[in-house]
Amino acid sequence: MLDLERLASHLxxxxxxxxxxxxxxxxxxxxxxxxxxxxxxxxxxxxTAHLEHHAGExxxxxxxxDAGDTDLNATALRETEEELGIAQTQIEVLGRxxxxxxxxxxxxxxxxxxxxxxVDLQIDPFEIAGTFxxxxxxxxxxxxxRVEDWQHRGRTHPVDFxxxxxxxIWGLTAAILRQFLxxxxxxxxx
Numbered sequence: 001m002l003d004l005e006r007l008a009s010h011l012x013x014x015x016x017x018x019x020x021x022x023x024x025x026x027x028x029x030x031x032x033x034x035x036x037x038x039x040x041x042x043x044x045x046x047x048t049a050h051l052e053h054h055a056g057e058x059x060x061x062x063x064x065x066d067a068g069d070t071d072l073n074a075t076a077l078r079e080t081e082e083e084l085g086i087a088q089t090q091i092e093v094l095g096r097x098x099x100x101x102x103x104x105x106x107x108x109x110x111x112x113x114x115x116x117x118x119v120d121l122q123i124d125p126f127e128i129a130g131t132f133x134x135x136x137x138x139x140x141x142x143x144x145x146r147v148e149d150w151q152h153r154g155r156t157h158p159v160d161f162x163x164x165x166x167x168x169i170w171g172l173t174a175a176i177l178r179q180f181l182x183x184x185x186x187x188x189x190x
Contacts, residue, residue, distance in 0.1 A: 002033070002040050002136070004094065004114065006187050011095020011112060014183065019099040024107035028076035029062025030091070031180055032084075032115045033136075040136040042177075043118055044169065045083060046129045056129070058169045060176065064106065076111045084131065085122025086115050097179050102172055110176045134164045139181055 032043040049056045061080040069075040073096075077088040093113040100108040121131060138144065144163045149156050160174035169177060 001035060001038060002184060002187050007112070007184060008094040010183065010187060011097075016096065017098040019101055019107055021107050024101065024105055026065040026072060026075070027063060027102070027106040027108045028065065028072040028079070029060040029108060029110050029176065030076040030080045030093075031060055031097075031110055031112045031176065032080065032086075032091075032118075033094075033112060034115050034117050034133070036117055036133070041133040042136055042139075042180075043084075043115065043131060043133050044164075044167070044173075045123075045131050046167070048125070048127060048129045057171065057173070058167050059173045060110070062108070062110075072109045073111055076109075076113075080113075080115075083124050083128050084118070085124075086118070090116050097176065097183065100172060100176060108172065108176075110180075112180065132164075132167065134167075136181075136184070138164060139177060140185075145178075 034041050034043060044058050045061055047057050047059055061083045062076055063079040065072060065075045069078060073093055077091055080086055080091060081088050091113045093111050095112055097110045100110065102108055118131065118133065123131060139162055146161045147158045148161065150159045159171060160178050162169040162174050162177060
């Protein structure tokens with residue numbers, strides 16, 4: 001299992017790459033980390049099929065910054081509460097990762113936070129079709145990860161893919177997951 005104190009210290013100290021906001025819309029996601037049966041898990045959401053962006057995709061909870069949010073950390077916490085019903089007071093934010101760019105014009109900041117074991121979620125059925133927890137160590141197996149070159153606006157971009165059971169995690173969520181895996185490597189207890 002991860003040493004959460006070491007993880008928080010590491011996330012506070014590593015040199016994050018930032019992207020200028022420019023004309024991008026600010027947004028944030030939470031990488032929800034929880035422990036069950038002496039294993040670390042990540043909680044993922046499956047977005048509903050009718051949404052304008054990322055319909056049906058696997059994602060972390062999150063969304064666009066609202067005027068009432070004090071900062072992007074507050075955005076991640078608010079969105080997690082709205083989408084999953086996890087009270088903001090139940091989330092301990094450990095730190096953040098690099099800034100990411102979404103092809104839909106968002107400047108996305110991922111925050112890492114611990115949540116209680118998600119046994120009684122109150123999901124927003126408009127945005128979220130379902131959720132699942134996946135053991136963190138599953139994603140450390142290189143055989144479930146691949147990268148494909150995709151074309152977007154005349155440029156080639158590498159796109160990450162991870163497989164968990166019937167779920168394919170790809171795109172921005174997979175890129176964030178890849179960095180999280182890189183930053184947590186070697187931070188296990190004992």
